[in-house]
Amino acid sequence: MAELGHEVIGIDVDPVRIESLQKGIAPFHEPGLDALLRENSSRLTFTRDMSAAADASVHFVAVGTPQSADGSVDMTYVNGAIEGIVPYLSKGDLVVGKSTVPVGSAERLSAHVTPTGALLMWNPEFLREGFAVEDTLSPDRLVYGIPEGTHGETATSILDDVYAGILAKDTPRLVMNFATAELVKVAANSFLATKISFINAMAEIADVTGANVTQLADAIGCDTRIGRRFLNAGIGFGGGCLPKDIRGFVARAEELGVGEALSFLKVVDDINMRRRARVLDVLTEELGSLAGNTIAVWGISFKPDSDDIRDSPALDIAESLARSGATVISADPEGWKPAQARVERAGLEAALSTTSDHRTAVTGADALVIATEWKVFQDENPTTIGELMSQRIVVDGRNCIDSRAWKAAGFRYRGMGRS
Numbered sequence: 407m408a409e410l411g412h413e414v415i416g417i418d419v420d421p422v423r424i425e426s427l428q429k430g431i432a433p434f435h436e437p438g439l440d441a442l443l444r445e446n447s448s449r450l451t452f453t454r455d456m457s458a459a460a461d462a463s464v465h466f467v468a469v470g471t472p473q474s475a476d477g478s479v480d481m482t483y484v485n486g487a488i489e490g491i492v493p494y495l496s497k498g499d500l501v502v503g504k505s506t507v508p509v510g511s512a513e514r515l516s517a518h519v520t521p522t523g524a525l526l527m528w529n530p531e532f533l534r535e536g537f538a539v540e541d542t543l544s545p546d547r548l549v550y551g552i553p554e555g556t557h558g559e560t561a562t563s564i565l566d567d568v569y570a571g572i573l574a575k576d577t578p579r580l581v582m583n584f585a586t587a588e589l590v591k592v593a594a595n596s597f598l599a600t601k602i603s604f605i606n607a608m609a610e611i612a613d614v615t616g617a618n619v620t621q622l623a624d625a626i627g628c629d630t631r632i633g634r635r636f637l638n639a640g641i642g643f644g645g646g647c648l649p650k651d652i653r654g655f656v657a658r659a660e661e662l663g664v665g666e667a668l669s670f671l672k673v674v675d676d677i678n679m680r681r682r683a684r685v686l687d688v689l690t691e692e693l694g695s696l697a698g699n700t701i702a703v704w705g706i707s708f709k710p711d712s713d714d715i716r717d718s719p720a721l722d723i724a725e726s727l728a729r730s731g732a733t734v735i736s737a738d739p740e741g742w743k744p745a746q747a748r749v750e751r752a753g754l755e756a757a758l759s760t761t762s763d764h765r766t767a768v769t770g771a772d773a774l775v776i777a778t779e780w781k782v783f784q785d786e787n788p789t790t791i792g793e794l795m796s797q798r799i800v801v802d803g804r805n806c807i808d809s810r811a812w813k814a815a816g817f818r819y820r821g822m823g824r825s
């Protein structure tokens with residue numbers, strides 16, 4: 407928003423986050439974000455004081471909506487943020503919901519906002535971690551969920567002013583009612599999750615038939631109706647969005663009495679979770695047993711160029727290996743930092759250690775699992791790595807390395823749906 411030329415006040419309840427932002431440092435790893443914070447520092451202030459919102463006319467609510475124990479969406483933070491902001495709203499203000507919420511939430515929250523004379527709209531965001539800056543400043547589309555009638559027109563024109571710089575680039579802008587806008591977000595993530603689980607189901611078939619899932623994806627992806635993107639088979643999807651969004655969507659559909667419509671998403675989730683178990687099975691086949699072996703895992707964060715370890719398949723696999731009696735060393739250029747505390751909380755620090763250096767991790771290891779496709783891992787020289795290891799076994803959990811080069815360096819190569 408500051409890059410688009412606006413004066414921005416960022417409010418959060420977390421003192422550590424605010425302190426870091428006040429110093430111009432993003433509290434997480436996101437390429438390009440620190441530079442933007444520096445360049446726009448004159449238009450940016452950060453505070454824990456909610457009353458600072460009184461100075462603004464447009465209020466974005468972008469707090470998290472984590473998964474509750476029963477799989478439904480935990481709305482505590484959204485409800486709290488709306489409740490917190492209401493005393494500081496003035497007539498003519500606009501509240502813009504960005505958070506991913508169960509369908510029906512905007513309608514409900516609108517009843518709290520409109521008595522102040524302010525308007526509420528829902529404007530879901532579709533940014534990918536690792537590409538957050540690019541996706542925010544040059545999105546594929548803008549989605550506006552607006553109230554009915556003239557209020558909707560007023561809200562649309564205020565947000566058009568806010569996004570003038572983006573709209574000038576001919577970015578598609580789709581205007582719809584609250585329910586549709588809320589559904590667009592979860593439908594998009596459900597579709598992406600389904601695409602990944604589809605190709606992972608093909609990987610299961612490929613493993614027992616000798617087919618190669620990467621070549622299969624290349625071939626079906628040539629059909630423009632299918633498309634090649636998001637057809638990378640491997641250990642499946644993780645992160646703070648896809649897994650919890652499909653579960654939250656299923657829970658909401660069940661509440662609405664149409665659970666059957668989304669029963670396929672439970673299968674998508676099951677296929678996804680089976681991928682993690684598959685890595686342990688392959689290692690057991692190769693090593694005879696997991697207990698007593700030392701296993702290096704390259705990757706901790708759920709995807710490259712991120713330090714996010716929420717629902718990370720890489721970390722989940724490392725923890726399962728440690729629980730199975732293996733000694734595990736996990737390496738990740740960024741994810742090693744947040745992982746340390748989680749490993750301690752899980753009581754696994756004796757069996758699972760973390761490092762930023764992937765070469766340290768493989769030294770003396772009996773097998774290597776590549777669980778997150780950081781470029782630095784893909785660029786590694788297999789001969790050098792082989793010389794550091796006790797046994798040359800590599801499980802390519804992301805089908806991301808050159809299998810021929812690794813085999814030529816003496817490795818037993820096991821891919822996910824390809825050999």
Ligand code: UDX
Pocket residue numbers: 531532533534535536595598602635636637638639640641642643644645646647648708709
């Ligand atoms: C996702 C959506 O892409 C984004 O639009 C939404 O706003 C938030 O959720 P993100 O969580 O950053 O973004 O990650 P994404 O790039 O979608 O990847 C999700 C997971 O799927 C990762 O664990 C990734 O490794 C996995 N993945 C992705 C695959 O396993 N195969 C693929 O082909 C693509």
